[in-house]
Amino acid sequence: MFKPASEHERHLRVEMPEQRSLFSLLGLAALWAAFLLVLLAVNTACAAVTVTAARVWPAAEYTRLTLETSSPVKFSQSIVKDPERLVLDLEGIEPNAVLTGLSAKVGADDPYIRLVRVGRFKPGVVRVVLDLKTEVKPSVFTLPPVGEYGNRLVVDIYPAQAVDPLMALVESPRQAAQGEQDVPDQGRDKAVVAAPDAPVAKAEPAEPRSLQAESQNIGPEKTLKSEKRKPELQVTRLVTIAIDAGHGGEDPGAQGARGTHEKDVTLAIARRLKAVVDEEPNMRGILIRDGDYFIPLHGRVVKARKVNADLFVSIHADAFIRPDARGSSVFALSERGATSAAARWLAKKENEADLIGGINLDVKDPYLARTLLDLSQTATINDSLKLGKAVLNELGGINSLHKGAVEQAGFAVLKSPDIPSILVETAFISNPEEEVRLTDNAYQEKMAKAILSGIKRYFSKNPPLAKSRLAASGPL
């Protein structure tokens, strides 16, 4: 019996096939739909960049903020005045606890950053605002994954007026306490005199310096004037030893089995070396790095030249693949290849510091071109080898030597065209026994004194006044 369809039924009939097809579509594709939803969720998660680590490296030279991210970050930056702020908009970032935790990592004593604020600016964009203490020159760049690091967004906050290492020396209260006020500018740097009976390279130190006498009686002006009045005195000058603590900041260097970082050991030894150098009547030590922050290799060379260093000593404590490798070694630059496969390997590893520490490759360095104009640094390398030999001899007295001769390779940090430069591998941090010694105060002190003895021995045979660079700087 067929009953004509009512209006309602007809309507249903019209509707039913559509609904059925919809349901059947859903039914058939239920798994697909669910799958797609999951896929979408996964995709969304992948698209959002996650901040996995946030680090802050404050230093007088510059403060660096590093955000490590799950994939490269797109960013834009702008400076806002009154008050000074750096505004960074980061695209596709999910604000998480790591990112917002950045604020707490900036200390009240940070030289440049007062406060960091992080907030969602608009959908898909996180805004990071740095409230600044002074006018700055920021350098913001990304780095691809390297070593143990993932993608990095690096925010370097330089002061608008770069810190002059010589001026910093004058202004440093510690330097002043040590009687180093007599270095107000580069010109006068050369004019400091020593007692006539204290030749620069005298092996035995002259009378110990009295801090009181220096700070009260021998001010810079007095020294200069009295020297001018007595031209018959044999005038020597203060020699400057640039002491470079290897690695630093983002670049921890090698790591020992007990977790000792090379960057900490090198800084400790460098500070001790500066202390013993400063005790010498005619020497002063200048730390290229005096804190836990990164300086590019070339920047270390530039800094040594800015302070008119007479010598450059880079301190390291590297690892080797074999934990039984031990002993100290000294390296100089080579213009043509390395003296051994091990030296080549080490130079390559040291030169990777810039990749790990992170440099902005977009910034052109005018100094670099100038350095490259120096076609040969053979004479400087010869001096470096003499210095290296003298230091190696002294190190032999306190530690076994990894190799009995100074080795050479293409170390970027030793490329000062006119400053004899050596790299001292104090010991192997990868050797468990040496790792322990490297963190021992007494051993660090011995190491510093041995390096100083080597420097003095070098100067006794190669007085600094005989150098042509000094002759070019003119009379006092």
Ligand SMILES: [Zn+2]
């Ligand atoms: Zn190193």
